Amino acid sequence: MPKISGRGFAMPQSPIRKLVPLADKAKARGIKVYHLNIGQPDLPTPQVALDALKDIDLKIFEYSPSDGLRSLREKLVKYYAKYKINVSVEDIIITTGGSEAVNIAFLSCLDPDDEIIVPEPAYANYTAFAIGSGAIVRPVVSSIDEGFCLPPVEQFEELITPRTKGIMICNPNNPTGYLYTQKELNHIRDIVKKHDLFLFSDEVYREFCYTGAPYISAFHLKGIENNVVLIDSVSKRYSECGIRVGALVTKNEEVKKSAMKFCQARLSPPLIGQIIAEASMDASDEYMLDVYNEYVERRKYMIDELNRIPGVYSPIPMGAFYTVARLPIDDSDKFCEWLLSTFEYEGQTVMMAPASGFYTNKGVGRNEVRLAYVLQKDELAKALFVLRKALEAYPGRTI
Structure with a gap:
């Protein structure tokens, strides 16, 4: 059988999308998955x-x-x-x-x-x-x-x-x-x-x-x-x-x-x-301001709530709609997989992107995750509460 290219071997998996099959299986089991893994805005497209x-x-x-x-x-x-x-x-x-x-x-x-x-x-x-x-x-x-x-x-x-x-x-x-x-x-x-x-x-x-x-x-x-x-x-x-x-x-x-x-x-x-x-590009200034203000509110809420979880730290992001948080865990790849394959709290779990995929050198970012605040605040509240419960239950917790 012919071999694929060296580029194909070297090409990394997307840290944002590689866990999608696990998320799909979780949903098939009836689990509600809160998607904090991908920068897909939930705000409406301009009319x-x-x-x-x-x-x-x-x-x-x-x-x-x-x-x-x-x-x-x-x-x-x-x-x-x-x-x-x-x-x-x-x-x-x-x-x-x-x-x-x-x-x-x-x-x-x-x-x-x-x-x-x-x-x-x-x-x-x-x-x-x-x-x-x-x-x-x-x-x-x-x-x-x-x-x-x-x-x-x-x-x-x-x-x-x-x-x-x-x-x-x-x-x-x-x-x-x-x-x-x-x-x-x-x-x-x-x-x-x-x-x-x-x-x-x-x-x-x-x-x-x-x-x-x-x-x-x-x-x-x-x-x-x-x-x-x-x-x-x-x-x-x-x-x-x-x-x-x-x-x-x-x-x-x-x-x-x-x-x-x-x-x-x-x-x-x-x-x-x-x-x-x-x-x-003919969208009104009001539309753009509403979108901006919504992300400002979500940013404040997410960062405040993350930093209230024991052992979690996230600096305040000053742009975009993401943050990288440090968690009290042994390995973010294992943790994010565990969230989708094993853990659930009252039929809910959270999907995040392991931060290791945003670094070139292996071993860096092993206790970090990227979260996107692209959900409504009430959904963010549920997602972050589930994350808190997951950290309490995770076998690889470090503190």
């Missing part, structure tokens, strides 16, 4: 988007241009301008979700054995797409005890080699909810400029910043405009994960030319998704 879907009167669902509908890209130019991100229509390439934007960015910019530096914990798919492009992730590990702030510049410099090609950041961060400061981003800018690196910046959670300060984009960093490759998506801000519409944004002409070759090879991004996404 203007739903209306646009109902009003589609096309006779043929044809290919769109490989770089996406021009009308959508024109709207995105105006949207970015609200955040003082000044780009042109030609700087924007529409992708099949933010995931494809990362994948195409890596394929366009990285050769096999090139290295990228990634602050961790980090979104697991960065490693997956790096493996797909043949690149190597060099992690700079942040600490939960320091609130997951950016590690010192010296740690970045220690990782620089002749093969270093870029730095990948997510701001606000998934999975920690950390929001980089101006000082931290200036440090990254200086490293990028000094070593002439790409800066891949995932900014899909920019609407969800809770400090009150203006949002800082990689495009705001002076002197590296042609080094920046911005990753975006409508999935989170409009509760539209399923339409699979994202964007790759860059001023670098060579990157654009390279990316378009990959875009042409995959033909086009989703037509119907683009129509919905374009309509979504």
Whole structure:
């Protein structure tokens, strides 16, 4: 029998989705599963988007241009301008979700054995797409005890080699909810400029910043405009994960030319998704404010309740809608599996993402989990109570 590729062997399982079969079996047994494992918002999609879907009167669902509908890209130019991100229509390439934007960015910019530096914990798919492009992730590990702030510049410099090609950041961060400061981003800018690196910046959670300060984009960093490759998506801000519409944004002409070759090879991004996404950008300010305020309330509730559970600690996330919590357990992978395969409290259990999957090096994050506060507060209350009961019953509890 022929063997699969080395990439196939090396590709990690998703820490967010790998436990789905266990969750499905739990549900089949009649167990209520509270999903805190995945960033799937439960808030309604804007009505203007739903209306646009109902009003589609096309006779043929044809290919769109490989770089996406021009009308959508024109709207995105105006949207970015609200955040003082000044780009042109030609700087924007529409992708099949933010995931494809990362994948195409890596394929366009990285050769096999090139290295990228990634602050961790980090979104697991960065490693997956790096493996797909043949690149190597060099992690700079942040600490939960320091609130997951950016590690010192010296740690970045220690990782620089002749093969270093870029730095990948997510701001606000998934999975920690950390929001980089101006000082931290200036440090990254200086490293990028000094070593002439790409800066891949995932900014899909920019609407969800809770400090009150203006949002800082990689495009705001002076002197590296042609080094920046911005990753975006409508999935989170409009509760539209399923339409699979994202964007790759860059001023670098060579990157654009390279990316378009990959875009042409995959033909086009989703037509119907683009129509919905374009309509979504007419969502009212009231809609966006309601969504923002809801996450503010959920964040406060979740962090307060987590830190009331004996032995549990979570720093306060300042962005996105996730947090990483440290639990009094021996192994988060075993604990999350046990929750779905063995434990139940009054017919209920909780699904979370083991944080080990957000680190490159094995053994790191073994007592941490990522939780997404994407449930209504009454559901969060039930989920966190069940988590408390689970920790009391878990055989591998450490305190």
